[in-house]
Amino acid sequence: MLELRNNRTIHDEIEEALRKRFQDFVRECYEEIGRSLKRIQKSIGSRADRFIVIADGLEKIDAMNESQRESIENSLEALFVAYGDFLRLPSCHVIYTFPVWLRFRTAQLGSVFAREPLTLPMVKIHDREGHDFAAGLDKMYKLVACRLEKPEQIFGQDPVAAVRPILTATGGYPRDVLRILRNLLQNEEQFPVTSARIERAIKNVRQTYHDIILRTDAALLDEIARTHRIPTADRDRLRQFGQLFARYLILAYRNGDEWFDLHPMVRGAPALMDQFGDAAP
Structure with a gap:
Protein backbone atom coordinates (compact mmCIF):
# COMPACT_ATOMS: atom_id res chain seq x y z
CA MET A 1 0.00 0.00 0.00
CA LEU A 2 2.91 2.34 0.77
CA GLU A 3 4.41 1.66 -2.68
CA LEU A 4 1.01 2.21 -4.28
CA ARG A 5 0.69 5.61 -2.63
CA ASN A 6 4.22 6.87 -3.14
CA ASN A 7 5.57 5.17 -6.26
CA ARG A 8 3.89 6.73 -9.26
CA THR A 9 5.27 4.11 -11.63
CA ILE A 10 3.70 1.25 -9.69
CA HIS A 11 0.46 3.24 -9.39
CA ASP A 12 0.32 3.76 -13.16
CA GLU A 13 1.13 0.10 -13.85
CA ILE A 14 -1.71 -1.06 -11.58
CA GLU A 15 -4.15 1.35 -13.23
CA GLU A 16 -3.11 0.16 -16.68
CA ALA A 17 -3.51 -3.49 -15.65
CA LEU A 18 -6.99 -2.82 -14.25
CA ARG A 19 -7.98 -0.88 -17.37
CA LYS A 20 -6.82 -3.70 -19.62
CA ARG A 21 -8.62 -6.33 -17.55
CA TYR A 30 -19.89 -8.87 -25.97
CA GLU A 31 -18.57 -12.07 -27.52
CA GLU A 32 -20.70 -14.25 -25.24
CA ILE A 33 -23.80 -12.22 -26.02
CA GLY A 34 -23.05 -12.56 -29.72
CA ARG A 35 -22.79 -16.33 -29.38
CA SER A 36 -26.05 -16.43 -27.42
CA LEU A 37 -27.90 -14.50 -30.10
CA LYS A 38 -26.63 -16.85 -32.79
CA ARG A 39 -27.87 -19.86 -30.78
CA ILE A 40 -31.30 -18.27 -30.47
CA GLN A 41 -31.44 -17.48 -34.17
CA LYS A 42 -30.40 -21.02 -35.01
CA SER A 43 -33.06 -22.41 -32.69
CA ILE A 44 -36.10 -20.41 -33.79
CA GLY A 45 -35.09 -19.22 -37.24
CA SER A 46 -35.84 -15.99 -39.04
CA ARG A 47 -38.39 -14.85 -36.45
CA ALA A 48 -35.44 -13.96 -34.20
CA ASP A 49 -34.58 -10.67 -35.85
CA ARG A 50 -34.88 -8.30 -32.88
CA PHE A 51 -33.66 -8.90 -29.33
CA ILE A 52 -34.46 -7.29 -26.00
CA VAL A 53 -32.32 -7.93 -22.93
CA ILE A 54 -33.80 -7.01 -19.53
CA ALA A 55 -31.25 -6.48 -16.74
CA ASP A 56 -33.52 -6.63 -13.71
CA GLY A 57 -32.77 -6.27 -10.02
CA LEU A 58 -30.19 -3.48 -10.21
CA GLU A 59 -32.64 -1.11 -8.52
CA LYS A 60 -32.27 -3.16 -5.32
CA ILE A 61 -28.57 -2.39 -4.86
CA ASP A 62 -28.25 -0.33 -1.71
CA ALA A 63 -25.88 0.34 1.16
CA MET A 64 -26.00 -2.13 4.04
CA ASN A 65 -25.34 0.73 6.46
CA GLU A 66 -25.14 4.51 6.24
CA SER A 67 -21.34 4.60 6.45
CA GLN A 68 -21.22 2.84 3.06
CA ARG A 69 -23.89 4.91 1.34
CA GLU A 70 -21.64 7.54 -0.26
CA SER A 71 -19.31 4.89 -1.68
CA ILE A 72 -22.16 2.73 -3.02
CA GLU A 73 -23.96 5.68 -4.58
CA ASN A 74 -20.77 6.96 -6.20
CA SER A 75 -20.11 3.50 -7.63
CA LEU A 76 -23.61 3.18 -9.08
CA GLU A 77 -23.44 6.66 -10.57
CA ALA A 78 -20.11 5.73 -12.18
CA LEU A 79 -21.63 2.51 -13.55
CA PHE A 80 -24.64 4.15 -15.17
CA VAL A 81 -23.02 7.45 -16.22
CA ALA A 82 -19.24 7.24 -16.55
CA TYR A 83 -19.37 3.67 -17.91
CA GLY A 84 -22.79 3.91 -19.50
CA ASP A 85 -21.39 3.37 -23.00
CA PHE A 86 -20.28 -0.12 -21.98
CA LEU A 87 -23.85 -0.98 -20.96
CA ARG A 88 -25.00 -0.72 -24.56
CA LEU A 89 -25.00 -4.19 -26.04
CA PRO A 90 -24.40 -4.85 -29.74
CA SER A 91 -27.44 -6.02 -31.72
CA CYS A 92 -29.75 -5.67 -28.70
CA HIS A 93 -32.19 -3.29 -27.14
CA VAL A 94 -31.43 -3.30 -23.40
CA ILE A 95 -33.67 -2.34 -20.50
CA TYR A 96 -31.92 -1.69 -17.19
CA THR A 97 -33.65 -1.20 -13.90
CA PHE A 98 -31.83 1.37 -11.79
CA PRO A 99 -31.98 2.70 -8.22
CA VAL A 100 -34.66 5.37 -8.45
CA TRP A 101 -32.69 7.83 -6.29
CA LEU A 102 -30.16 8.02 -9.14
CA ARG A 103 -32.70 10.02 -11.11
CA PHE A 104 -32.43 12.76 -8.48
CA ARG A 105 -28.64 12.61 -8.27
CA THR A 106 -27.62 13.12 -11.90
CA ALA A 107 -29.14 14.71 -14.98
CA GLN A 108 -26.94 12.72 -17.37
CA LEU A 109 -28.85 9.44 -17.62
CA LYS A 124 -53.99 8.53 -9.98
CA ILE A 125 -56.84 7.84 -7.57
CA HIS A 126 -56.96 11.37 -6.14
CA ASP A 127 -55.92 14.84 -7.24
CA ARG A 128 -53.49 17.20 -5.50
CA GLU A 129 -56.26 18.49 -3.24
CA GLY A 130 -57.10 14.96 -2.13
CA HIS A 131 -60.38 14.62 -4.02
CA ASP A 132 -61.19 11.18 -5.39
CA ALA A 145 -61.06 -8.08 -10.55
CA ILE A 154 -64.20 -12.75 -1.62
CA PHE A 155 -65.78 -9.35 -0.94
CA GLY A 156 -69.53 -9.95 -0.94
CA GLN A 157 -72.37 -8.70 -3.10
CA ASP A 158 -70.87 -5.21 -3.54
CA PRO A 159 -67.17 -5.89 -4.14
CA VAL A 160 -66.54 -2.41 -5.59
CA ALA A 161 -67.53 -0.77 -2.30
CA ALA A 162 -65.71 -3.39 -0.22
CA VAL A 163 -62.43 -2.95 -2.11
CA ARG A 164 -62.59 0.85 -2.03
CA PRO A 165 -60.83 1.25 1.37
CA ILE A 166 -57.91 -0.84 0.08
CA LEU A 167 -57.56 1.35 -3.00
CA ARG A 179 -50.11 -7.29 -1.17
CA ILE A 180 -53.22 -6.65 0.93
CA LEU A 181 -55.32 -8.86 -1.34
CA ARG A 182 -52.80 -11.69 -0.99
CA ASN A 183 -52.77 -11.32 2.80
CA LEU A 184 -56.55 -11.58 2.91
CA LEU A 185 -56.59 -14.70 0.74
CA GLN A 186 -53.86 -16.37 2.78
CA ASN A 187 -54.96 -15.46 6.30
CA GLU A 188 -58.76 -15.41 6.26
CA GLU A 189 -60.79 -18.58 6.76
CA GLN A 190 -64.30 -17.29 6.06
CA PHE A 191 -65.50 -15.53 2.93
CA PRO A 192 -66.77 -13.06 2.02
CA VAL A 193 -64.49 -11.08 4.31
CA THR A 194 -65.97 -8.46 6.61
CA SER A 195 -65.09 -4.78 6.55
CA ALA A 196 -63.39 -5.24 9.92
CA ARG A 197 -61.10 -7.91 8.45
CA ILE A 198 -60.25 -5.67 5.51
CA GLU A 199 -59.40 -2.81 7.86
CA ARG A 200 -57.19 -5.10 9.91
CA ALA A 201 -55.28 -6.16 6.79
CA ILE A 202 -54.80 -2.50 5.86
CA LYS A 203 -53.66 -1.68 9.39
CA ASN A 204 -51.03 -4.42 9.33
CA VAL A 205 -49.45 -3.03 6.15
CA ARG A 206 -49.76 0.54 7.44
CA GLN A 207 -47.74 -0.45 10.50
CA THR A 208 -44.84 -1.59 8.31
CA TYR A 209 -44.68 1.91 6.83
CA HIS A 210 -44.89 3.60 10.23
CA ASP A 211 -42.04 1.46 11.54
CA ILE A 212 -39.51 2.75 8.98
CA ILE A 213 -40.29 6.48 9.26
CA LEU A 214 -37.76 8.38 11.34
CA ARG A 215 -38.28 11.71 13.02
CA THR A 216 -35.53 13.09 10.77
CA ASP A 217 -37.83 12.36 7.81
CA ALA A 218 -40.71 14.39 9.23
CA ALA A 219 -39.83 17.88 7.96
CA LEU A 220 -39.32 16.73 4.37
CA LEU A 221 -42.45 14.58 4.35
CA ASP A 234 -30.06 21.98 -1.22
CA ARG A 235 -28.47 18.76 -2.41
CA ASP A 236 -28.84 16.98 0.95
CA ARG A 237 -32.63 17.42 0.92
CA LEU A 238 -32.80 16.25 -2.66
CA ARG A 239 -30.78 13.19 -1.73
CA GLN A 240 -33.08 12.49 1.23
CA PHE A 241 -36.08 12.89 -1.09
CA GLY A 242 -34.62 10.27 -3.42
CA GLN A 243 -34.20 7.81 -0.54
CA LEU A 244 -37.77 8.33 0.70
CA PHE A 245 -39.07 8.03 -2.86
CA ALA A 246 -37.16 4.79 -3.34
CA ARG A 247 -38.85 3.38 -0.22
CA TYR A 248 -42.32 4.40 -1.52
CA LEU A 249 -42.96 6.76 1.37
CA ILE A 250 -43.44 9.35 -1.38
CA LEU A 251 -45.41 8.46 -4.51
CA ALA A 252 -45.27 10.05 -7.96
CA TYR A 253 -48.30 10.91 -10.10
CA ARG A 254 -48.69 12.39 -13.57
CA ASN A 255 -51.47 14.47 -14.98
CA GLY A 256 -49.52 16.57 -17.43
CA ASP A 257 -46.79 17.68 -15.01
CA GLU A 258 -45.36 15.21 -12.55
CA TRP A 259 -46.30 15.77 -8.92
CA PHE A 260 -45.69 13.97 -5.65
CA ASP A 261 -47.60 13.10 -2.52
CA LEU A 262 -47.17 11.06 0.64
CA HIS A 263 -48.19 7.44 0.56
CA PRO A 264 -51.54 7.53 2.44
CA MET A 265 -50.20 4.96 4.91
CA VAL A 266 -47.45 7.41 5.89
CA ARG A 267 -49.94 9.92 7.24
CA GLY A 268 -50.45 9.64 10.95
CA ALA A 269 -47.11 7.92 11.56
CA PRO A 270 -45.81 8.36 15.14
CA ALA A 271 -42.71 10.20 13.89
CA LEU A 272 -44.93 12.79 12.20
CA MET A 273 -47.25 13.08 15.19
CA ASP A 274 -44.29 13.60 17.53
CA GLN A 275 -43.02 16.41 15.31
CA PHE A 276 -46.24 18.18 14.33
CA GLY A 277 -48.96 16.89 16.66
CA ASP A 278 -52.48 17.47 15.34
CA ALA A 279 -51.04 19.45 12.40
CA ALA A 280 -49.19 16.39 11.09
CA PRO A 281 -49.74 15.64 7.40
Whole structure:
Protein backbone atom coordinates (compact mmCIF):
# COMPACT_ATOMS: atom_id res chain seq x y z
CA MET A 1 0.00 0.00 0.00
CA LEU A 2 2.91 2.34 0.77
CA GLU A 3 4.41 1.66 -2.68
CA LEU A 4 1.01 2.21 -4.28
CA ARG A 5 0.69 5.61 -2.63
CA ASN A 6 4.22 6.87 -3.14
CA ASN A 7 5.57 5.17 -6.26
CA ARG A 8 3.89 6.73 -9.26
CA THR A 9 5.27 4.11 -11.63
CA ILE A 10 3.70 1.25 -9.69
CA HIS A 11 0.46 3.24 -9.39
CA ASP A 12 0.32 3.76 -13.16
CA GLU A 13 1.13 0.10 -13.85
CA ILE A 14 -1.71 -1.06 -11.58
CA GLU A 15 -4.15 1.35 -13.23
CA GLU A 16 -3.11 0.16 -16.68
CA ALA A 17 -3.51 -3.49 -15.65
CA LEU A 18 -6.99 -2.82 -14.25
CA ARG A 19 -7.98 -0.88 -17.37
CA LYS A 20 -6.82 -3.70 -19.62
CA ARG A 21 -8.62 -6.33 -17.55
CA PHE A 22 -11.78 -4.29 -17.68
CA GLN A 23 -11.55 -3.95 -21.44
CA ASP A 24 -10.95 -7.69 -21.74
CA PHE A 25 -13.99 -8.35 -19.55
CA VAL A 26 -16.20 -6.12 -21.71
CA ARG A 27 -14.95 -7.81 -24.88
CA GLU A 28 -15.65 -11.26 -23.41
CA CYS A 29 -19.18 -10.18 -22.47
CA TYR A 30 -19.89 -8.87 -25.97
CA GLU A 31 -18.57 -12.07 -27.52
CA GLU A 32 -20.70 -14.25 -25.24
CA ILE A 33 -23.80 -12.22 -26.02
CA GLY A 34 -23.05 -12.56 -29.72
CA ARG A 35 -22.79 -16.33 -29.38
CA SER A 36 -26.05 -16.43 -27.42
CA LEU A 37 -27.90 -14.50 -30.10
CA LYS A 38 -26.63 -16.85 -32.79
CA ARG A 39 -27.87 -19.86 -30.78
CA ILE A 40 -31.30 -18.27 -30.47
CA GLN A 41 -31.44 -17.48 -34.17
CA LYS A 42 -30.40 -21.02 -35.01
CA SER A 43 -33.06 -22.41 -32.69
CA ILE A 44 -36.10 -20.41 -33.79
CA GLY A 45 -35.09 -19.22 -37.24
CA SER A 46 -35.84 -15.99 -39.04
CA ARG A 47 -38.39 -14.85 -36.45
CA ALA A 48 -35.44 -13.96 -34.20
CA ASP A 49 -34.58 -10.67 -35.85
CA ARG A 50 -34.88 -8.30 -32.88
CA PHE A 51 -33.66 -8.90 -29.33
CA ILE A 52 -34.46 -7.29 -26.00
CA VAL A 53 -32.32 -7.93 -22.93
CA ILE A 54 -33.80 -7.01 -19.53
CA ALA A 55 -31.25 -6.48 -16.74
CA ASP A 56 -33.52 -6.63 -13.71
CA GLY A 57 -32.77 -6.27 -10.02
CA LEU A 58 -30.19 -3.48 -10.21
CA GLU A 59 -32.64 -1.11 -8.52
CA LYS A 60 -32.27 -3.16 -5.32
CA ILE A 61 -28.57 -2.39 -4.86
CA ASP A 62 -28.25 -0.33 -1.71
CA ALA A 63 -25.88 0.34 1.16
CA MET A 64 -26.00 -2.13 4.04
CA ASN A 65 -25.34 0.73 6.46
CA GLU A 66 -25.14 4.51 6.24
CA SER A 67 -21.34 4.60 6.45
CA GLN A 68 -21.22 2.84 3.06
CA ARG A 69 -23.89 4.91 1.34
CA GLU A 70 -21.64 7.54 -0.26
CA SER A 71 -19.31 4.89 -1.68
CA ILE A 72 -22.16 2.73 -3.02
CA GLU A 73 -23.96 5.68 -4.58
CA ASN A 74 -20.77 6.96 -6.20
CA SER A 75 -20.11 3.50 -7.63
CA LEU A 76 -23.61 3.18 -9.08
CA GLU A 77 -23.44 6.66 -10.57
CA ALA A 78 -20.11 5.73 -12.18
CA LEU A 79 -21.63 2.51 -13.55
CA PHE A 80 -24.64 4.15 -15.17
CA VAL A 81 -23.02 7.45 -16.22
CA ALA A 82 -19.24 7.24 -16.55
CA TYR A 83 -19.37 3.67 -17.91
CA GLY A 84 -22.79 3.91 -19.50
CA ASP A 85 -21.39 3.37 -23.00
CA PHE A 86 -20.28 -0.12 -21.98
CA LEU A 87 -23.85 -0.98 -20.96
CA ARG A 88 -25.00 -0.72 -24.56
CA LEU A 89 -25.00 -4.19 -26.04
CA PRO A 90 -24.40 -4.85 -29.74
CA SER A 91 -27.44 -6.02 -31.72
CA CYS A 92 -29.75 -5.67 -28.70
CA HIS A 93 -32.19 -3.29 -27.14
CA VAL A 94 -31.43 -3.30 -23.40
CA ILE A 95 -33.67 -2.34 -20.50
CA TYR A 96 -31.92 -1.69 -17.19
CA THR A 97 -33.65 -1.20 -13.90
CA PHE A 98 -31.83 1.37 -11.79
CA PRO A 99 -31.98 2.70 -8.22
CA VAL A 100 -34.66 5.37 -8.45
CA TRP A 101 -32.69 7.83 -6.29
CA LEU A 102 -30.16 8.02 -9.14
CA ARG A 103 -32.70 10.02 -11.11
CA PHE A 104 -32.43 12.76 -8.48
CA ARG A 105 -28.64 12.61 -8.27
CA THR A 106 -27.62 13.12 -11.90
CA ALA A 107 -29.14 14.71 -14.98
CA GLN A 108 -26.94 12.72 -17.37
CA LEU A 109 -28.85 9.44 -17.62
CA GLY A 110 -30.90 10.56 -20.59
CA SER A 111 -27.88 11.71 -22.60
CA VAL A 112 -25.82 8.59 -21.85
CA PHE A 113 -28.51 6.15 -22.96
CA ALA A 114 -30.19 8.29 -25.63
CA ARG A 115 -33.48 7.75 -23.79
CA GLU A 116 -34.82 9.52 -20.74
CA PRO A 117 -35.04 7.35 -17.60
CA LEU A 118 -38.56 6.17 -16.95
CA THR A 119 -40.05 5.99 -13.47
CA LEU A 120 -43.51 4.51 -13.50
CA PRO A 121 -46.11 6.70 -11.75
CA MET A 122 -48.81 5.45 -9.45
CA VAL A 123 -52.39 5.17 -10.64
CA LYS A 124 -53.99 8.53 -9.98
CA ILE A 125 -56.84 7.84 -7.57
CA HIS A 126 -56.96 11.37 -6.14
CA ASP A 127 -55.92 14.84 -7.24
CA ARG A 128 -53.49 17.20 -5.50
CA GLU A 129 -56.26 18.49 -3.24
CA GLY A 130 -57.10 14.96 -2.13
CA HIS A 131 -60.38 14.62 -4.02
CA ASP A 132 -61.19 11.18 -5.39
CA PHE A 133 -60.45 10.55 -9.06
CA ALA A 134 -63.13 8.15 -10.28
CA ALA A 135 -61.36 6.95 -13.44
CA GLY A 136 -58.28 5.90 -11.49
CA LEU A 137 -60.31 4.12 -8.82
CA ASP A 138 -62.18 2.25 -11.55
CA LYS A 139 -58.92 1.12 -13.18
CA MET A 140 -57.55 -0.08 -9.86
CA TYR A 141 -60.69 -2.09 -9.16
CA LYS A 142 -60.37 -3.71 -12.59
CA LEU A 143 -56.84 -4.74 -11.60
CA VAL A 144 -58.25 -6.51 -8.53
CA ALA A 145 -61.06 -8.08 -10.55
CA CYS A 146 -58.54 -9.47 -13.04
CA ARG A 147 -56.84 -11.35 -10.21
CA LEU A 148 -60.09 -12.86 -8.92
CA GLU A 149 -62.45 -14.92 -11.04
CA LYS A 150 -65.42 -13.95 -8.87
CA PRO A 151 -64.70 -10.91 -6.65
CA GLU A 152 -68.09 -11.22 -4.96
CA GLN A 153 -67.02 -14.56 -3.44
CA ILE A 154 -64.20 -12.75 -1.62
CA PHE A 155 -65.78 -9.35 -0.94
CA GLY A 156 -69.53 -9.95 -0.94
CA GLN A 157 -72.37 -8.70 -3.10
CA ASP A 158 -70.87 -5.21 -3.54
CA PRO A 159 -67.17 -5.89 -4.14
CA VAL A 160 -66.54 -2.41 -5.59
CA ALA A 161 -67.53 -0.77 -2.30
CA ALA A 162 -65.71 -3.39 -0.22
CA VAL A 163 -62.43 -2.95 -2.11
CA ARG A 164 -62.59 0.85 -2.03
CA PRO A 165 -60.83 1.25 1.37
CA ILE A 166 -57.91 -0.84 0.08
CA LEU A 167 -57.56 1.35 -3.00
CA THR A 168 -57.62 4.63 -1.09
CA ALA A 169 -55.25 3.35 1.60
CA THR A 170 -52.62 2.35 -0.96
CA GLY A 171 -52.56 5.61 -2.90
CA GLY A 172 -52.78 3.93 -6.30
CA TYR A 173 -49.70 1.77 -5.68
CA PRO A 174 -50.60 -1.53 -7.39
CA ARG A 175 -48.08 -3.64 -5.47
CA ASP A 176 -49.60 -2.66 -2.12
CA VAL A 177 -53.12 -3.39 -3.40
CA LEU A 178 -52.07 -6.89 -4.41
CA ARG A 179 -50.11 -7.29 -1.17
CA ILE A 180 -53.22 -6.65 0.93
CA LEU A 181 -55.32 -8.86 -1.34
CA ARG A 182 -52.80 -11.69 -0.99
CA ASN A 183 -52.77 -11.32 2.80
CA LEU A 184 -56.55 -11.58 2.91
CA LEU A 185 -56.59 -14.70 0.74
CA GLN A 186 -53.86 -16.37 2.78
CA ASN A 187 -54.96 -15.46 6.30
CA GLU A 188 -58.76 -15.41 6.26
CA GLU A 189 -60.79 -18.58 6.76
CA GLN A 190 -64.30 -17.29 6.06
CA PHE A 191 -65.50 -15.53 2.93
CA PRO A 192 -66.77 -13.06 2.02
CA VAL A 193 -64.49 -11.08 4.31
CA THR A 194 -65.97 -8.46 6.61
CA SER A 195 -65.09 -4.78 6.55
CA ALA A 196 -63.39 -5.24 9.92
CA ARG A 197 -61.10 -7.91 8.45
CA ILE A 198 -60.25 -5.67 5.51
CA GLU A 199 -59.40 -2.81 7.86
CA ARG A 200 -57.19 -5.10 9.91
CA ALA A 201 -55.28 -6.16 6.79
CA ILE A 202 -54.80 -2.50 5.86
CA LYS A 203 -53.66 -1.68 9.39
CA ASN A 204 -51.03 -4.42 9.33
CA VAL A 205 -49.45 -3.03 6.15
CA ARG A 206 -49.76 0.54 7.44
CA GLN A 207 -47.74 -0.45 10.50
CA THR A 208 -44.84 -1.59 8.31
CA TYR A 209 -44.68 1.91 6.83
CA HIS A 210 -44.89 3.60 10.23
CA ASP A 211 -42.04 1.46 11.54
CA ILE A 212 -39.51 2.75 8.98
CA ILE A 213 -40.29 6.48 9.26
CA LEU A 214 -37.76 8.38 11.34
CA ARG A 215 -38.28 11.71 13.02
CA THR A 216 -35.53 13.09 10.77
CA ASP A 217 -37.83 12.36 7.81
CA ALA A 218 -40.71 14.39 9.23
CA ALA A 219 -39.83 17.88 7.96
CA LEU A 220 -39.32 16.73 4.37
CA LEU A 221 -42.45 14.58 4.35
CA ASP A 222 -44.42 17.57 5.62
CA GLU A 223 -42.97 19.73 2.83
CA ILE A 224 -43.96 17.21 0.15
CA ALA A 225 -47.48 16.95 1.58
CA ARG A 226 -47.84 20.74 1.29
CA THR A 227 -46.04 21.51 -1.97
CA HIS A 228 -46.26 18.25 -4.00
CA ARG A 229 -42.88 19.20 -5.49
CA ILE A 230 -39.29 17.96 -5.44
CA PRO A 231 -37.31 19.90 -2.79
CA THR A 232 -34.70 22.16 -4.34
CA ALA A 233 -33.31 23.96 -1.29
CA ASP A 234 -30.06 21.98 -1.22
CA ARG A 235 -28.47 18.76 -2.41
CA ASP A 236 -28.84 16.98 0.95
CA ARG A 237 -32.63 17.42 0.92
CA LEU A 238 -32.80 16.25 -2.66
CA ARG A 239 -30.78 13.19 -1.73
CA GLN A 240 -33.08 12.49 1.23
CA PHE A 241 -36.08 12.89 -1.09
CA GLY A 242 -34.62 10.27 -3.42
CA GLN A 243 -34.20 7.81 -0.54
CA LEU A 244 -37.77 8.33 0.70
CA PHE A 245 -39.07 8.03 -2.86
CA ALA A 246 -37.16 4.79 -3.34
CA ARG A 247 -38.85 3.38 -0.22
CA TYR A 248 -42.32 4.40 -1.52
CA LEU A 249 -42.96 6.76 1.37
CA ILE A 250 -43.44 9.35 -1.38
CA LEU A 251 -45.41 8.46 -4.51
CA ALA A 252 -45.27 10.05 -7.96
CA TYR A 253 -48.30 10.91 -10.10
CA ARG A 254 -48.69 12.39 -13.57
CA ASN A 255 -51.47 14.47 -14.98
CA GLY A 256 -49.52 16.57 -17.43
CA ASP A 257 -46.79 17.68 -15.01
CA GLU A 258 -45.36 15.21 -12.55
CA TRP A 259 -46.30 15.77 -8.92
CA PHE A 260 -45.69 13.97 -5.65
CA ASP A 261 -47.60 13.10 -2.52
CA LEU A 262 -47.17 11.06 0.64
CA HIS A 263 -48.19 7.44 0.56
CA PRO A 264 -51.54 7.53 2.44
CA MET A 265 -50.20 4.96 4.91
CA VAL A 266 -47.45 7.41 5.89
CA ARG A 267 -49.94 9.92 7.24
CA GLY A 268 -50.45 9.64 10.95
CA ALA A 269 -47.11 7.92 11.56
CA PRO A 270 -45.81 8.36 15.14
CA ALA A 271 -42.71 10.20 13.89
CA LEU A 272 -44.93 12.79 12.20
CA MET A 273 -47.25 13.08 15.19
CA ASP A 274 -44.29 13.60 17.53
CA GLN A 275 -43.02 16.41 15.31
CA PHE A 276 -46.24 18.18 14.33
CA GLY A 277 -48.96 16.89 16.66
CA ASP A 278 -52.48 17.47 15.34
CA ALA A 279 -51.04 19.45 12.40
CA ALA A 280 -49.19 16.39 11.09
CA PRO A 281 -49.74 15.64 7.40
